[in-house]
Amino acid sequence: MKAAQDRQNLYADRRRKPIEFSVGDLVMLKVSPWRGVLRFRKQGKLSPRFIGPFKILERVGKQAYQLELPEELTGIHDVFHVAYLRKCLGKHEEVVPLTEIKVDKKLRYIEEPEAILNQRTVNLRNKVVDLVLVKWKYHRGPNWTWENKEEMMAKYPTLFEQR
Template identity: 90%
Template sequence: MKAAQDRQKLYANHRRKPIEFSAGDLVMLKVSPWRGVLRFRKQGKLSPRFIEPLKILELVGKQAYRLELLEELTGIHHIFHVAYLRKCLGKHEEVVPLVEIKADKKLRYIEEPEAILNQRTVNLHNKVVDLVLVKWKHHRGPNWTWENIEEIMAKYLILFEQR
């Protein structure tokens, strides 16, 4: 019995890793156990599992942290156990200024090409398609895509005239 317990303890400890944060780190707060509370906009299946990045103010005890909470969370105590926190991997330095973003009448984001990087022709089964590699402004992730040349020329004729 002791050998089985030791083996299980070894497996459990091998998978566990201590989670430590420092003051100033950004973390996501786990809110899924609070399903009955309609504090986080949705209830049930569509309720958020984590809420937006919060800043750690200080370490309290061995495994608790004091967070800088939002104004809408004033009724909640601001000290949380490490089990309710996840490291936030997003970067706040990549925020696009609102002055540079353009929106249409329905408030949808309008993508703008920055430059044409490359051009190629693709042979499909029964037709030939010309593609261009377009670099986009303010695009998350890879900011270039292969697009159909006719569609890009129809939308952004000025870009082709400059090239």
């Protein structure tokens, strides 16, 4: 048992790298995609995972850093664990703008429907399901998905009043 544990520790230690940043470095901040109860389907992997870059102001403890956040993120605490940070390797001009996406206090960005493009009915074995093609705001990649019409009407009633 001890030999197996040592062998696995050896494999893990070879791949493990301590992540450290210095004051003044530019880092990207990890965000999670979130749309309330509705989740991303296939397009989720194309959505932005990091926002920034942000400048490191100081190191807090062994694995936390204080960032210089813009005014749009004043509701978020400015100290983050190293797991939520990635070194910014690009140029400072290449920024994921915060005006395009809305981020809540838990660092999840919120998508909102923009319009309904189409409707269709799908016949399953035991039931009939009405679907709507929804165009989303703040979405990278293909920004439309087929969603359940009843769920969308319950969550976004104003969207159906516009039609």
